[in-house]
Amino acid sequence: MTGRTIVITSGKGGVGKTTATANIGTGLAMRGHRVVVVDTDIGLRNLDVIMGLENRIVYDLVNVIEGECKLSQAMISDKHDYELYLIPAAQTRDKNSITPEQLREMCADLEKEFDYVLIDCPAGIEQGFKNATAAAQEAIIVTTPEVSAIRDADRVIGLLESSGLHRPKLIINRIAAEMVKRGDMMDQKDVESLLAVEVIGLVPADEHTVVASNRGIPVVHNPKSSAGGAFLRIAARVDGEDVPLMSMEPKTGLFSKFKGMVGMNGRAYSHA
Amino acid sequence: MLKTGVVQVIARGADVAFVIDENAPFDVVAAELREYLSNQGGLWSKGDITINVGQRMLAREELAEIKSIIEGNSGLKVTRFWFAPESLDSGELKVEAKPAKAEPVVASTAKTSAQPAAHNEIVLPDTAPETSAESVSAVESIIESLKAKHNKNGARNRNITEALFIKSTFRSGESLHHHGDVVVLADVNPGAEIRADGDIVVLGSLKGWVHAGAAGDNKAVIIALDLPSSRFQIGKYEGVAPTSAKRKPKSSASGPMIAYVRSRSIHVAPFAGRFARYNKGVPYDG
Numbered sequence: 001m002t003g004r005t006i007v008i009t010s011g012k013g014g015v016g017k018t019t020a021t022a023n024i025g026t027g028l029a030m031r032g033h034r035v036v037v038v039d040t041d042i043g044l045r046n047l048d049v050i051m052g053l054e055n056r057i058v059y060d061l062v063n064v065i066e067g068e069c070k071l072s073q074a075m076i077s078d079k080h081d082y083e084l085y086l087i088p089a090a091q092t093r094d095k096n097s098i099t100p101e102q103l104r105e106m107c108a109d110l111e112k113e114f115d116y117v118l119i120d121c122p123a124g125i126e127q128g129f130k131n132a133t134a135a136a137q138e139a140i141i142v143t144t145p146e147v148s149a150i151r152d153a154d155r156v157i158g159l160l161e162s163s164g165l166h167r168p169k170l171i172i173n174r175i176a177a178e179m180v181k182r183g184d185m186m187d188q189k190d191v192e193s194l195l196a197v198e199v200i201g202l203v204p205a206d207e208h209t210v211v212a213s214n215r216g217i218p219v220v221h222n223p224k225s226s227a228g229g230a231f232l233r234i235a236a237r238v239d240g241e242d243v244p245l246m247s248m249e250p251k252t253g254l255f256s257k258f259k260g261m262v263g264m265n266g267r268a269y270s271h272a
Numbered sequence: 273m274l275k276t277g278v279v280q281v282i283a284r285g286a287d288v289a290f291v292i293d294e295n296a297p298f299d300v301v302a303a304e305l306r307e308y309l310s311n312q313g314g315l316w317s318k319g320d321i322t323i324n325v326g327q328r329m330l331a332r333e334e335l336a337e338i339k340s341i342i343e344g345n346s347g348l349k350v351t352r353f354w355f356a357p358e359s360l361d362s363g364e365l366k367v368e369a370k371p372a373k374a375e376p377v378v379a380s381t382a383k384t385s386a387q388p389a390a391h392n393e394i395v396l397p398d399t400a401p402e403t404s405a406e407s408v409s410a411v412e413s414i415i416e417s418l419k420a421k422h423n424k425n426g427a428r429n430r431n432i433t434e435a436l437f438i439k440s441t442f443r444s445g446e447s448l449h450h451h452g453d454v455v456v457l458a459d460v461n462p463g464a465e466i467r468a469d470g471d472i473v474v475l476g477s478l479k480g481w482v483h484a485g486a487a488g489d490n491k492a493v494i495i496a497l498d499l500p501s502s503r504f505q506i507g508k509y510e511g512v513a514p515t516s517a518k519r520k521p522k523s524s525a526s527g528p529m530i531a532y533v534r535s536r537s538i539h540v541a542p543f544a545g546r547f548a549r550y551n552k553g554v555p556y557d558g
Contacts, residue, residue: 158443196441211361
């Protein structure tokens with residue numbers, strides 16, 4: 001059995017890569033798959049905190065790569081009753097501690113045992129990005145509906161395509177339906193037309209996400225929350241299930257629709 | 273930008289062009305060319321070939337090596353080199369000025385008898401020397417005679433290179449310099465850069481920075497289905513979109529737009545055909 005290695009990346013920092021990795025990984029495990037999540041943000045590790053596994057770390061990614069421990073020794077089993085494992089990043093090293101080839105080799109080993117290998121990519125497009133993307137066959141881009149995040153996502157998609165990772169999927173995170181309605185935030189169509197890639201998920205801004213991350217229990221464990229439900233649907237789509245995208249638009253009255261048609265709901269942003 | 277490999281073969285009727293990735297380093301180009309010809313050698317069993325180096329910077333040894341690779345691995349015979357006059361002016365062909373990157377090399381089989389000799393074209397002597405050292409000196413003599421020819425006839429040949437088609441979104445951070453026209457069949461996103469010595473046509477939304485007529489042609493135009501980009505260049509002129517909404521041309525709603533140079537500044541108007549008279553354009557001078 002060969003698993004799929006998927007890198008979760010964004011270019012810009014703070015858009016929710018790590019949160020997305022933890023939630024999609026958990027979501028896939030909840031669907032009964034064997035999943036391992038790999039934190040490649042060496043020096044700034046976070047994934048362990050979001051998954052609530054911080055105090056179980058003994059060995060890390062760099063230990064594995066440098067041969068100081070076995071792969072299985074560095075894998076931390078999730079608190080819940082799923083086949084979910086974390087390989088944490090080293091906190092005291094830097095991105096140059098590993099090479100793209102080493103990570104690719106390690107992920108190839110993991111693919112033999114797991115259905116999904118999810119790689120949490122660091123922000124930026126330097127060494128850490130090159131390491132993380134070299135190992136993956138597929139990519140998920142996380143962005144928020146802000147021009148800066150979208151510009152960086154555009155750059156990252158270009159870099160991925162030139163390194164052979166074609167057709168990345170897009171998650172638009174932290175959509176505030178009210179702001180979209182007022183015309184103060186880009187909607188799915190705006191982002192989609194700018195980036196020209198397939199959207200695999202829309203995640204609403206939801207304070208449950210923040211609370212869940214702080215507690216170390218990914219929000220997907222609470223499928224009734226809007227963000228939890230969204231991540232569960234994304235996991236299903238990653239898994240190949242055809243789940244339609246949920247509309248983020250709040251219900252619009254006749255008058256605001258009319259205003260939209262004549263272009264009166266002036267947009268507070270610009271694409272250019 | 274083209275992701276299909278370093279060497280692409282483009283066939284257009286009886287003519288065939290080898291297009292080589294402009295970002296590839298020269299040794300990669302040489303290796304790919306060698307591999308391609310040894311795999312596909314049977315296809316190229318016979319014929320004369322012209323190598324068009326356009327305005328690219330190639331050292332003499334590199335020209336000689338390309339010649340020896342093509343002749344050594346196929347039945348093709350390199351009979352001519354093409355050079356753009358500009359590259360001779362700036363002395364880019366000097367061996368000492370060896371660039372880090374090899375620029376694209378376009379080699380096309382030409383019906384030698386049918387084509388009149390252009391000012392920047394040279395026919396190799398029939399008895400082309402075989403060893404590489406001698407090839408180098410053959411190339412050098414070509415360059416010398418080219419310079420002499422060019423000095424007598426300084427006219428510019430715009431149609432040296434074919435149009436380049438870009439078929440996917442041109443994204444932030446991507447940049448391209450093509451010595452001909454460029455057609456993008458998608459959007460040009462903010463942060464992307466395209467320089468073309470000819471015209472630039474974008475069948476999508478142009479939001480990035482582009483420079484048409486980059487070799488100094490002020491008659492070049494930029495045409496785009498939507499032109500939200502607020503800065504671009506044509507020839508030596510720079511266009512900056514007017515900031516007041518009143519002076520801005522009606523964009524997307526009115527269809528494709530054209531940017532052109534009139535009375536020493538860039539104007540933008542709704543596109544009404546290549547040969548329409550444009551005199552009601554909005555000046556893009558800030």
